[in-house]
Amino acid sequence: MEFRRTHEAFRERWEKTDDKMCKNSMSFHLHNTLRREFFASYLFMLEQIPLVKLYAVTCEYIMGEKQFYYRAQNFYKNVPASEEGMMGGFMEISEVDLEGSRQFLKKFVGPGKADTKRALDCGCGIGRVSKGVLFPVFESMELLDMMEDFILHAHECYLGDYADLVETYYLDSLQDFTPPLDRYDVIWMQWVACHLTDKDLLEFLRRAKESLRPKGVIIIKDNMARQGCRLDPVDSSLIRHVDIMKSIILQAGLSILDVQKQEGFPDIIVPVWMIAMQ
């Protein structure tokens, strides 16, 4: 192959540990170049390795926290606890989004499928998805988010009477959270898988699998790149090609039940896909 030598050289370097890469940490500009040149084209196109390793951008620590997660925390501190905040300003697509989710969920819940006892909303924010999609279906709900303000707003205001159906609020980060065993019929992850590194997402999915009840499903709904993998360094979100996402899911030991694109969003918006797995 024409790029064989470069390929070998990069590959050898890439196999170093997190620590080693940390010591050799380069400037953020170089990280960006790596992201563009290396993640999007090299790994995906040349080597066809869809599971992207993000050493360079995720291993640096700031104030005791991984830079990647620290940036996301900082970003969400300035996001208002409102529907508009949850939608990143794209309020006009919220209802289409919720309707798409309701229809997708129907495929996996009901007689002969997943039960309706309890669901977990991961990265719930103020509870927009819980209120519009999950509460009308499930007997009880559990909600998780890393931002206290969002959870407080959900409980005290946004969810209204639905708040009485919440069994537990988890104020935690998904990468640190171990869901209880055998507990959920549905685990919904909307616009939060993008905030986990590949490794943390894979490990969370492994733990989430163990927390499903019989016939339970995990549903990821997220932005998916048209090509490769793209990092937004402002809010530390990763937009992955749907094949990369599928690869992570399969490596977590889950099987994919269905993959569907959300219809009805304007073209300027990154494509959003729903993936159901168990």
Ligand SMILES: C[S@@+](CC[C@H](N)C(=O)[O-])C[C@H]1O[C@@H](n2cnc3c(N)ncnc32)[C@H](O)[C@@H]1O
């Ligand atoms: C774009 S908002 C989406 C909120 C909600 N899922 C929705 O669709 O309306 C992303 C949410 O994920 C939460 N989040 C981001 N990274 C997280 C992490 N590592 N662990 C837990 N929550 C996280 C943010 O605090 C925020 O509430």
